[in-house]
Amino acid sequence: MSLLVNQRLPRVGGETSKPKHVAGGVPFSKEQLRDIFKRFDCDKDGRLSKEELKKAFSELGSRVPAFRTLAALHHADENGDGFISEEELEALLQYALGLGYTIKME
Structure with a gap:
């Protein structure tokens, strides 16, 4: 499982692929999502900024990561500081x- 979260997956031809949001794929588990979001805490301050969230949603395959970031903050940022804390x-x-x-291997 951690292979999917910590590194890109090999693809035929030596290229790499990243997880994509597609119908019919294997859904990410809660722990896989936790690992992905924590990996994008680039400054290791224990919270996710808008930019870090945007990068994480992009990695997950969001077509509009900026929108997903704003929606995520609306749903999860309880204190309204613009960050997702632990x-x-x-x-x-x-x-x-x-x-x-979902996870898709191309």
Whole structure:
């Protein structure tokens, strides 16, 4: 499982692919999503900024990561500071699970 979260998946021809949001794929587990979001905490301050969220949603395959970021903040940023803290991560994960992101190997 951690292979899917911590590195890109090999594809025939030596190229790499990243997880995509597609119908019929294997859904990400809550733990996989947690690992992905934590990986995008680039400055390691224990919270996710708008830019870090945008990059994470892009990695998940969102076609409009900026919109997903704003929607995620609306759903999960309980104190309204513009960040997703460790305490707010559970709400973010529930939101992301509801979007149905799936793993696709190309």
